[in-house]
Amino acid sequence: MTANRPTRRDLLQLGCATAFAGVPLLSRAASWPERPIRLVVPSAAGGSPDAVCRILTSELSRSLGQPLVVDNKPGAGGNIGMIDIVRAAPDGYTLGYGNVGTLAINKSLFKTLPYDPDRQLVPVALLGYVQNALVVRKELGVNSVQELIALAKSKPGALSVGSAGNGTTGHLSGELFKSMVGISMTHVPYRGSPQAIQDLMGGQVDLIFDNLSSISPHIKAGRLKVLAVTGAHRSALFPEIPTMAESGVVGYDVVAWGGIVAPAKTPAGVVAQVNGAINTILATPGIREKYAAIGFETLTGPPERLTERVARETPIWADVVKRSGAQVE
Structure with a gap:
């Protein structure tokens, strides 16, 4: 027996089927977001990270066309919230707030860290510092x-x-x-x-x-x-208050920075869309004034700016932890 050879019509139909097979997937990606987005904040409601995120989410909701729901998950030095973020589906519907503690300090402070911030997260945007x-x-x-x-x-x-x-x-x-x-x-x-x-x-x-x-x-x-x-310079919010260095503790310089992260393998298009929206929001004078009122100084840039900050400060904080003898089981 000889196999039936495909006709030109068969090949044309196969080509069309193949070409259109990806259309629903592409449409779904292009239409993100289609439902509310959860923003996990690994600290208590009313704290600094919570205040920073709530100023952002009200504007980001309007930009993305979907509600952003702040989900406070405090405890264990931020580890509880970070575990929630890294275990979430990487579909763009879970974002998180990562800061100097959860992305840099905890690596050396905890003997066993229940998440890997370098492998299980992707950076979205560095927001600023306080x-x-x-x-x-x-x-x-x-x-x-x-x-x-x-x-x-x-x-x-x-x-x-x-x-x-x-x-x-x-x-x-x-x-x-x-x-x-x-x-x-x-x-x-x-x-x-x-x-x-x-x-x-x-x-x-x-x-x-x-x-x-x-x-x-x-x-x-x-x-x-x-x-x-605690910073190197006086705060614009309280210009009359001296720095620690001015008060005699020479060389003392500490600021708390933070940004938005997402579970590893979150689509690059989603990351780029959120990053662009955040940069636009942070450049708005009214938003900058709201952040200035709570002493938070905003920064803008690509996702890699958050990665660079983590890489630069991780060894600095490891040295602080070692010098102080601080350790958490």
Whole structure:
């Protein structure tokens, strides 16, 4: 027997079928997003990352034509939220907020990290950075960094320093401060800034290092005493407040940066679309003013800018962790 040879008509039909087989897939990709998008924030509602993300999501929802739902997942130094992000389907409907803690610090702070930020995530956009502030309860009776150092040295281990959680820049700001000036204080980690601030005002802890974006309303209201900001330059939000370096802790320089990430293998077209929308939003004067009001300084650029920031600061924070002796199981 001889096989029937395909006719010209058969070949034409096969070619057409092959050509149109990919049309539904292409249409689906081109029509993203078709439903609400979840933005996982690995910290508590009301904290600095939450405030940063909520300013962004209201505008990004309008740009993409779909709601963006903020999903707060605090705990374990941000690890709980990051696990949620890396395990999500890489279809563009789950994005996440990654920051200096979850993308850089945690690599050396935790003996075993339950996610791999370099392999299980892709960068979408670097949003910007915010300084921390060293703030004490008013009843502590100190008015400068040097007075705080003197008090801590007179009572080794007696003072308590709260933070938004293990691995946050608030935590490592305190550890770096202790190691640089040679004092001993007890670290008290919380599940986010709101609870830490509440306990500071209630007298349960003596001081905290916290992002200006979450602590600034309490500073402005006079409920707490701010001693210094942690960056290399004074904050435009509080130009009268000295830096840690100006206060005698020479070489001290800490800022908290953050950006948007997505699960690995998220389509490049989706990443590019979100990156472009975010850059447009961050360049808008009204949005820049909203961020400036909470002490957050915006940055724009391609996704790779976030990758470069992570690569540059990971060894810096590894050194801070090593010098301070900080470690989390």
